[in-house]
Amino acid sequence: MTPIDHEQITSTTESPQGESQLATNLAEREHIEIDLLLEGMHRLYGYDFRNYARASLTRRIWHHVHSEKLGSISALQERVLHDRSCFERLVQNLSIPVTEMFRDPHLFRMFREKVVPLLRTYPYIRIWHAGCSTGEEVYSMAILLHEEGLLDKARIYATDMNNRSLQQAREGVFGIERMQLYTKNYLEAGGTRSFSEYYTARYQSVIFQPFLRKHIIFAEHNLATDRSFNEFNVILCRNVMIYFDDKLRERVHGLFHESLSRFGILVLGSKESMQFTGYSDSYEPLDRMEKVYRKIN
Ligand SMILES: C[S@@+](CC[C@H](N)C(=O)[O-])C[C@H]1O[C@@H](n2cnc3c(N)ncnc32)[C@H](O)[C@@H]1O
Incomplete structure (x- = not known):
């Protein structure tokens, strides 16, 4: 230099x-x-x-x-x-903890239609949300699984490197002003009930029902430095790897490949893809548009 x-x-x-x-x-x-x-x-x-x-x-x-x-x-x-x-x-x-409940509602609708039938065949389901931020995506998944009758046999691992976000996720308290958008997303995502059943309003906040949290484990995990910690049927890592360079993205794909069970499902964000990673041959698209992949080897 x-x-x-x-x-x-x-x-x-x-x-x-x-x-x-x-x-x-x-x-x-x-x-x-x-x-x-x-x-x-x-x-x-x-x-x-x-x-x-x-x-x-x-x-x-x-x-x-x-x-x-x-x-x-x-x-x-x-x-x-x-x-x-x-x-x-x-x-x-x-x-960059930007997130929302049922973000990209069409993805959650597709998840109900194509992934849930696969999950029904398993005796027990382990799901990992990597980079879960303040937890909105995780509560969305808990609601979806509850409505599909799968929550009781599910364990949801929600991790992030940001402890402050995780603390907020654990509390399950969100701003009331977001509920209008989240209700709209929930309905577009195929929600079948009244969204307000899932939370109690308190002044300017809402708190989500404790039964949703019972199946979620929140923990600190850094995708840049930490290792695989379990085997999962589904991994969601949305809008996280867009901030990484190719080398780190490759590391994280290695981590996910190692952590997914055979025929496990990997869900990426709408602007992300398996293409140009060293793992593209290890997956087949379950839904190419929604960036949902199934591990085949
Ligand atoms: C934009 S948010 C995405 C939240 C959620 N997945 C979604 O799509 O709505 C990105 C999250 O990735 C987390 N993150 C960034 N780098 C990370 C890393 N190395 N390990 C774990 N989490 C990371 C950030 O802390 C942030 O909460």
Whole structure:
């Protein structure tokens, strides 16, 4: 890597080539600063963001630099390494916990139609939601299984690297203002009851019925660093790997392949696919449009 000094930067700005050289130098410096920040976070706190897709990671890091009222990524690195609470705020910022109940309702409708009949044939069902965020996707699945008469024989493992999101997921408390959207999604997803049966409203929040939670195990698990921990009939990992680079995506596909039982089902997000991964031959599409795959070898 070329070292960058101030003299070089000023002397290169006097021509168009100089300007482009300056831009290259700045990009190079940003790259180095981000590498050092991520290396430090990994070594000190064990959180590994080194193989996240660079463009969106860079935007989020800069956003965090500004929200901490700092002037550079190096200054952020200094604070992160000396102040755990700053590190925790950064993890929140990098975690992107956006989610909703019955997100992509057509997927849940398809799940009822094509996956549930397969699950009926099993004596016991284990489902893993990897990257479950604040739990909306998991409660949606618990409701679906309940309506299909499968919840009692199911164990749902809901994991995320973000402990704060997991805590909210465990509590099962969500903002009341979201219920209109969630009711609409639920009905589009093939819901057969009145959605409000599943929660009790309290001021500005709703709490979901405890019987739904009884079959869910919430636990911290980091897809970048942790190993497989059980065998599953279904794994859902939606809208998580879009933030990873090819190398990390490949690792996670390896983890899922190892963790799925024979003929197990893998559900990806609407913008994700098995294509171009080293595991594409190990699955057949159960529904190509919905990104639902069945492990065949
Ligand atoms: C956009 S949310 C997706 C939530 C839900 N699956 C959905 O589709 O609505 C992405 C989640 O992935 C989690 N995540 C990101 N990197 C992770 C990692 N290395 N290990 C586990 N979870 C991760 C984030 O903390 C966040 O909660």
